[in-house]
Amino acid sequence: MTPRLSERRWFDAMLAWYFVSVWGSGFIATKIGLQHAAPFTFLALRFAFGLCCLIPIVLIMRPRFPATRAEFGHVVVAGLLMHTVHLGGSHYTQYLGMSAGITALLLSAQPLLTALIAARWMGESLARRQWLGIMIGLAGVALVVWHKVDIREAPAGSLIAVTISLAAVTVGTLYQRNFCPLIDLRSAALIQFAANIAVLAPLACIFEDMKVNWSWTLAGAILFLVIGASILAVNALHTLMRRGQATRVASLIYLTPIFAVVLELAMFGVVPTGLSVAGILVTCFGVALVAWRAPATGSIRTKGIK
Numbered sequence: 001m002t003p004r005l006s007e008r009r010w011f012d013a014m015l016a017w018y019f020v021s022v023w024g025s026g027f028i029a030t031k032i033g034l035q036h037a038a039p040f041t042f043l044a045l046r047f048a049f050g051l052c053c054l055i056p057i058v059l060i061m062r063p064r065f066p067a068t069r070a071e072f073g074h075v076v077v078a079g080l081l082m083h084t085v086h087l088g089g090s091h092y093t094q095y096l097g098m099s100a101g102i103t104a105l106l107l108s109a110q111p112l113l114t115a116l117i118a119a120r121w122m123g124e125s126l127a128r129r130q131w132l133g134i135m136i137g138l139a140g141v142a143l144v145v146w147h148k149v150d151i152r153e154a155p156a157g158s159l160i161a162v163t164i165s166l167a168a169v170t171v172g173t174l175y176q177r178n179f180c181p182l183i184d185l186r187s188a189a190l191i192q193f194a195a196n197i198a199v200l201a202p203l204a205c206i207f208e209d210m211k212v213n214w215s216w217t218l219a220g221a222i223l224f225l226v227i228g229a230s231i232l233a234v235n236a237l238h239t240l241m242r243r244g245q246a247t248r249v250a251s252l253i254y255l256t257p258i259f260a261v262v263l264e265l266a267m268f269g270v271v272p273t274g275l276s277v278a279g280i281l282v283t284c285f286g287v288a289l290v291a292w293r294a295p296a297t298g299s300i301r302t303k304g305i306k
Contacts, residue, residue: 012243015236020252022233024259027104028267029221029229030091036218037211039091040204045212047083047196050226054190063184065191072191074179079192081172083230084199089165098158104257106162108141111253111290113170133289137254140286143279144257144272177241185235193230254283 033042066072090107115126115134180188204210212218240252258280261272272280 008243012240015240016252019233019236019240020255020259022228023253024256025263026225026229026233027256027260028263029224031094032217033221033225034091034095036213036215036221038204038208039088039095040200041208041210041212043084043087043091044197044200044204046222046225046230047193047200049222050230051190051193051197053226053231054186054193058186058190061186063186065187066183071180071183074175075183075188075191076195078172078176078180079188079195080199081168081175082234083192083196085168086165086172088200088203089161089163089168093158093162093165096158096161098162104141104145104260107166107169108254108257109138110166110170111137113166114174117170117174130290133286135286136289137283137286140279140281140283141254141257143282144261144276145279173237173241176238181242185238189231189234252287254287258283 033046036042037045066075111134115131118126176188237252261276261280265271
Protein backbone atom coordinates (compact mmCIF):
# COMPACT_ATOMS: atom_id res chain seq x y z
CA MET A 1 0.00 0.00 0.00
CA THR A 2 1.41 3.38 -1.02
CA PRO A 3 1.70 6.21 1.56
CA ARG A 4 -0.88 8.25 -0.38
CA LEU A 5 -3.39 5.36 -0.42
CA SER A 6 -2.80 4.70 3.27
CA GLU A 7 -3.35 8.38 4.08
CA ARG A 8 -6.56 8.45 2.03
CA ARG A 9 -8.01 5.41 3.80
CA TRP A 10 -7.13 6.89 7.18
CA PHE A 11 -8.86 10.15 6.24
CA ASP A 12 -11.92 8.26 4.95
CA ALA A 13 -12.09 6.32 8.22
CA MET A 14 -12.00 9.56 10.23
CA LEU A 15 -14.78 11.05 8.11
CA ALA A 16 -16.86 7.90 8.51
CA TRP A 17 -16.59 7.83 12.30
CA TYR A 18 -17.30 11.55 12.54
CA PHE A 19 -20.44 11.10 10.47
CA VAL A 20 -21.61 8.15 12.57
CA SER A 21 -20.99 9.87 15.92
CA VAL A 22 -22.69 13.15 14.95
CA TRP A 23 -25.62 11.46 13.20
CA GLY A 24 -26.19 9.24 16.24
CA SER A 25 -25.99 12.21 18.61
CA GLY A 26 -28.43 14.08 16.40
CA PHE A 27 -31.31 11.94 17.66
CA ILE A 28 -30.81 13.39 21.14
CA ALA A 29 -30.41 16.95 19.86
CA THR A 30 -33.58 16.60 17.77
CA LYS A 31 -35.54 15.26 20.72
CA ILE A 32 -34.45 18.29 22.76
CA GLY A 33 -35.40 20.69 19.97
CA LEU A 34 -38.87 19.23 19.50
CA GLN A 35 -39.60 19.98 23.14
CA HIS A 36 -39.34 23.68 22.30
CA ALA A 37 -40.94 23.92 18.85
CA ALA A 38 -43.07 21.89 16.44
CA PRO A 39 -41.20 20.03 13.64
CA PHE A 40 -41.61 22.42 10.69
CA THR A 41 -40.99 25.44 12.90
CA PHE A 42 -37.92 23.84 14.45
CA LEU A 43 -36.53 22.88 11.04
CA ALA A 44 -37.16 26.37 9.64
CA LEU A 45 -35.18 27.85 12.55
CA ARG A 46 -32.44 25.28 12.02
CA PHE A 47 -31.99 26.09 8.34
CA ALA A 48 -32.29 29.84 8.88
CA PHE A 49 -29.37 29.66 11.30
CA GLY A 50 -27.52 27.44 8.84
CA LEU A 51 -28.03 30.01 6.09
CA CYS A 52 -26.56 32.72 8.34
CA CYS A 53 -23.51 30.52 8.93
CA LEU A 54 -22.98 29.73 5.26
CA ILE A 55 -23.36 33.21 3.76
CA PRO A 56 -20.03 34.58 5.10
CA ILE A 57 -18.25 31.32 4.20
CA VAL A 58 -19.49 31.54 0.61
CA LEU A 59 -18.66 35.26 0.35
CA ILE A 60 -15.09 34.64 1.51
CA MET A 61 -14.32 31.38 -0.31
CA ARG A 62 -16.36 32.07 -3.48
CA PRO A 63 -17.13 28.46 -4.41
CA ARG A 64 -18.43 27.45 -7.84
CA PHE A 65 -22.20 27.81 -8.21
CA PRO A 66 -24.36 25.82 -10.64
CA ALA A 67 -23.65 26.99 -14.18
CA THR A 68 -27.01 26.08 -15.72
CA ARG A 69 -30.66 26.09 -14.72
CA ALA A 70 -30.73 22.30 -14.97
CA GLU A 71 -27.80 21.94 -12.57
CA PHE A 72 -29.38 24.45 -10.19
CA GLY A 73 -32.65 22.52 -10.32
CA HIS A 74 -30.91 19.24 -9.52
CA VAL A 75 -29.29 20.79 -6.44
CA VAL A 76 -32.65 22.11 -5.22
CA VAL A 77 -34.44 18.79 -5.76
CA ALA A 78 -31.72 16.86 -3.94
CA GLY A 79 -31.84 19.29 -1.02
CA LEU A 80 -35.62 19.14 -0.70
CA LEU A 81 -35.52 15.34 -0.67
CA MET A 82 -32.67 14.97 1.82
CA HIS A 83 -33.60 17.83 4.14
CA THR A 84 -37.20 19.02 3.87
CA VAL A 85 -38.88 15.68 3.20
CA HIS A 86 -36.50 13.37 5.05
CA LEU A 87 -36.09 15.49 8.19
CA GLY A 88 -39.69 16.67 8.12
CA GLY A 89 -40.88 13.06 8.00
CA SER A 90 -38.49 11.79 10.67
CA HIS A 91 -39.29 14.70 13.01
CA TYR A 92 -43.03 14.25 12.63
CA THR A 93 -42.62 10.51 13.17
CA GLN A 94 -41.48 11.15 16.72
CA TYR A 95 -43.73 14.19 17.19
CA LEU A 96 -46.80 12.07 16.41
CA GLY A 97 -45.90 9.40 18.93
CA MET A 98 -43.83 6.66 17.31
CA SER A 99 -41.20 5.25 19.66
CA ALA A 100 -37.52 5.90 19.01
CA GLY A 101 -36.98 2.15 18.63
CA ILE A 102 -39.36 1.73 15.71
CA THR A 103 -38.11 4.92 14.05
CA ALA A 104 -34.48 3.83 14.26
CA LEU A 105 -35.30 0.36 12.97
CA LEU A 106 -37.28 1.54 9.95
CA LEU A 107 -34.85 4.29 8.95
CA SER A 108 -31.95 1.84 9.21
CA ALA A 109 -33.40 0.04 6.19
CA GLN A 110 -31.85 2.75 3.97
CA PRO A 111 -28.73 0.71 3.09
CA LEU A 112 -30.89 -2.16 1.86
CA LEU A 113 -32.93 0.18 -0.34
CA THR A 114 -29.76 1.90 -1.54
CA ALA A 115 -28.26 -1.46 -2.50
CA LEU A 116 -31.37 -2.45 -4.44
CA ILE A 117 -31.50 0.86 -6.34
CA ALA A 118 -27.75 1.00 -6.98
CA ALA A 119 -27.63 -2.60 -8.21
CA ARG A 120 -30.74 -2.32 -10.38
CA TRP A 121 -30.47 1.16 -11.92
CA MET A 122 -26.97 2.53 -11.25
CA GLY A 123 -24.83 -0.36 -12.46
CA GLU A 124 -23.15 -1.18 -9.15
CA SER A 125 -22.23 -4.83 -8.76
CA LEU A 126 -22.52 -6.19 -5.22
CA ALA A 127 -20.72 -9.27 -3.99
CA ARG A 128 -22.61 -11.96 -2.11
CA ARG A 129 -20.62 -10.93 0.96
CA GLN A 130 -22.04 -7.40 0.71
CA TRP A 131 -25.62 -8.62 0.35
CA LEU A 132 -25.08 -10.86 3.36
CA GLY A 133 -23.63 -7.94 5.30
CA ILE A 134 -26.66 -5.77 4.53
CA MET A 135 -29.06 -8.39 5.85
CA ILE A 136 -26.92 -9.12 8.93
CA GLY A 137 -26.64 -5.40 9.68
CA LEU A 138 -30.40 -4.92 9.55
CA ALA A 139 -30.89 -7.94 11.80
CA GLY A 140 -28.40 -6.47 14.28
CA VAL A 141 -30.25 -3.15 14.45
CA ALA A 142 -33.47 -5.07 15.05
CA LEU A 143 -31.84 -6.76 18.05
CA VAL A 144 -30.60 -3.41 19.41
CA VAL A 145 -34.07 -1.84 19.43
CA TRP A 146 -36.22 -4.96 19.86
CA HIS A 147 -36.91 -4.39 23.55
CA LYS A 148 -38.27 -0.92 22.73
CA VAL A 149 -40.52 -1.87 19.84
CA ASP A 150 -44.25 -1.92 20.34
CA ILE A 151 -46.10 -1.50 17.05
CA ARG A 152 -49.27 -0.63 18.93
CA GLU A 153 -47.60 2.63 19.96
CA ALA A 154 -47.20 3.67 16.33
CA PRO A 155 -50.19 5.59 14.93
CA ALA A 156 -50.89 5.52 11.19
CA GLY A 157 -49.59 9.07 10.74
CA SER A 158 -46.20 8.12 12.19
CA LEU A 159 -45.92 5.08 9.95
CA ILE A 160 -46.66 7.21 6.90
CA ALA A 161 -44.18 9.90 7.98
CA VAL A 162 -41.31 7.47 8.60
CA THR A 163 -41.95 5.71 5.29
CA ILE A 164 -41.80 9.04 3.44
CA SER A 165 -38.63 9.97 5.36
CA LEU A 166 -36.93 6.69 4.47
CA ALA A 167 -37.79 6.96 0.79
CA ALA A 168 -36.67 10.60 0.61
CA VAL A 169 -33.22 10.15 2.16
CA THR A 170 -32.53 7.09 0.01
CA VAL A 171 -33.57 8.67 -3.28
CA GLY A 172 -32.14 12.09 -2.37
CA THR A 173 -28.67 10.77 -1.54
CA LEU A 174 -28.44 8.80 -4.79
CA TYR A 175 -30.01 11.67 -6.75
CA GLN A 176 -27.36 14.15 -5.63
CA ARG A 177 -24.55 11.70 -6.29
CA ASN A 178 -25.87 10.95 -9.78
CA PHE A 179 -27.03 14.40 -10.95
CA CYS A 180 -24.72 16.70 -8.95
CA PRO A 181 -21.36 14.87 -8.97
CA LEU A 182 -19.23 17.98 -9.46
CA ILE A 183 -21.18 20.63 -7.58
CA ASP A 184 -19.31 22.43 -4.80
CA LEU A 185 -20.81 21.25 -1.50
CA ARG A 186 -20.61 24.75 0.03
CA SER A 187 -22.65 26.44 -2.68
CA ALA A 188 -25.00 23.44 -2.80
CA ALA A 189 -25.66 23.72 0.94
CA LEU A 190 -26.41 27.46 0.62
CA ILE A 191 -28.90 26.84 -2.19
CA GLN A 192 -30.49 23.90 -0.42
CA PHE A 193 -30.86 25.68 2.91
CA ALA A 194 -32.60 28.61 1.20
CA ALA A 195 -34.91 26.23 -0.69
CA ASN A 196 -35.73 24.38 2.54
CA ILE A 197 -36.71 27.61 4.30
CA ALA A 198 -38.89 28.62 1.35
CA VAL A 199 -40.86 25.37 1.78
CA LEU A 200 -40.73 24.85 5.54
CA ALA A 201 -41.75 28.37 6.63
CA PRO A 202 -45.12 28.25 4.79
CA LEU A 203 -45.71 24.71 6.09
CA ALA A 204 -45.09 25.92 9.64
CA CYS A 205 -47.55 28.80 9.12
CA ILE A 206 -50.25 26.51 7.70
CA PHE A 207 -49.98 23.44 9.93
CA GLU A 208 -48.40 24.76 13.14
CA ASP A 209 -48.77 27.71 15.47
CA MET A 210 -45.05 28.63 15.05
CA LYS A 211 -44.73 28.94 18.82
CA VAL A 212 -41.14 28.71 20.05
CA ASN A 213 -40.07 28.31 23.67
CA TRP A 214 -36.72 30.09 23.48
CA SER A 215 -33.93 28.78 25.72
CA TRP A 216 -30.21 28.10 25.75
CA THR A 217 -31.04 24.41 25.41
CA LEU A 218 -32.86 25.05 22.14
CA ALA A 219 -29.98 27.22 20.92
CA GLY A 220 -27.49 24.47 21.74
CA ALA A 221 -29.55 21.87 19.88
CA ILE A 222 -29.78 24.08 16.79
CA LEU A 223 -26.07 24.92 16.92
CA PHE A 224 -25.12 21.24 17.10
CA LEU A 225 -27.52 20.15 14.36
CA VAL A 226 -26.58 22.96 11.96
CA ILE A 227 -22.79 23.05 12.26
CA GLY A 228 -22.13 19.50 13.39
CA ALA A 229 -24.74 17.68 11.32
CA SER A 230 -26.20 19.73 8.44
CA ILE A 231 -22.89 21.30 7.40
CA LEU A 232 -19.95 19.14 8.53
CA ALA A 233 -21.54 15.66 8.71
CA VAL A 234 -23.47 16.00 5.44
CA ASN A 235 -20.31 17.20 3.70
CA ALA A 236 -18.42 14.24 5.17
CA LEU A 237 -21.10 11.87 3.88
CA HIS A 238 -21.03 13.26 0.34
CA THR A 239 -17.24 13.29 0.31
CA LEU A 240 -17.33 9.60 1.17
CA MET A 241 -20.03 8.99 -1.44
CA ARG A 242 -17.79 10.49 -4.12
CA ARG A 243 -14.88 8.28 -3.09
CA GLY A 244 -16.63 4.91 -2.81
CA GLN A 245 -19.68 2.80 -3.62
CA ALA A 246 -23.05 4.12 -2.56
CA THR A 247 -23.98 0.90 -0.75
CA ARG A 248 -20.75 0.80 1.25
CA VAL A 249 -21.20 4.40 2.41
CA ALA A 250 -24.90 3.94 3.19
CA SER A 251 -24.05 0.96 5.39
CA LEU A 252 -22.66 3.46 7.91
CA ILE A 253 -26.26 4.38 8.73
CA TYR A 254 -26.45 1.07 10.60
CA LEU A 255 -24.02 2.38 13.20
CA THR A 256 -25.99 5.52 14.15
CA PRO A 257 -28.55 3.83 16.44
CA ILE A 258 -25.72 1.86 18.02
CA PHE A 259 -23.84 5.07 18.79
CA ALA A 260 -27.04 6.53 20.26
CA VAL A 261 -27.26 3.54 22.64
CA VAL A 262 -23.66 4.04 23.78
CA LEU A 263 -24.19 7.80 24.18
CA GLU A 264 -27.33 7.19 26.22
CA LEU A 265 -25.33 4.93 28.53
CA ALA A 266 -22.55 7.50 28.95
CA MET A 267 -24.81 10.53 29.46
CA PHE A 268 -27.82 9.13 31.27
CA GLY A 269 -26.63 5.83 32.74
CA VAL A 270 -29.16 3.78 30.77
CA VAL A 271 -27.65 0.29 30.65
CA PRO A 272 -28.42 -1.62 27.40
CA THR A 273 -29.89 -5.10 27.68
CA GLY A 274 -28.00 -8.24 26.74
CA LEU A 275 -30.07 -8.35 23.57
CA SER A 276 -28.90 -4.85 22.65
CA VAL A 277 -25.25 -5.78 23.23
CA ALA A 278 -25.70 -8.81 20.97
CA GLY A 279 -27.27 -6.56 18.35
CA ILE A 280 -24.31 -4.17 18.50
CA LEU A 281 -21.88 -7.00 17.80
CA VAL A 282 -24.02 -8.42 14.98
CA THR A 283 -24.45 -5.00 13.35
CA CYS A 284 -20.73 -4.21 13.47
CA PHE A 285 -20.04 -7.55 11.78
CA GLY A 286 -22.60 -6.77 9.07
CA VAL A 287 -21.11 -3.33 8.41
CA ALA A 288 -17.64 -4.87 8.21
CA LEU A 289 -18.85 -7.30 5.52
CA VAL A 290 -20.30 -4.47 3.43
CA ALA A 291 -17.40 -2.05 3.86
CA TRP A 292 -14.42 -4.40 3.67
CA ARG A 293 -12.32 -4.09 0.55
CA ALA A 294 -10.01 -6.78 -0.72
CA PRO A 295 -6.42 -5.60 -1.23
CA ALA A 296 -5.78 -4.53 -4.81
CA THR A 297 -3.54 -6.89 -6.79
CA GLY A 298 -1.81 -6.31 -10.09
CA SER A 299 -3.75 -4.19 -12.52
CA ILE A 300 -7.19 -5.48 -11.58
CA ARG A 301 -9.78 -2.74 -11.92
CA THR A 302 -12.51 -2.30 -9.38
CA LYS A 303 -15.94 -1.32 -10.57
CA GLY A 304 -17.46 1.62 -8.72
CA ILE A 305 -18.14 5.32 -8.63
CA LYS A 306 -15.06 7.55 -8.45
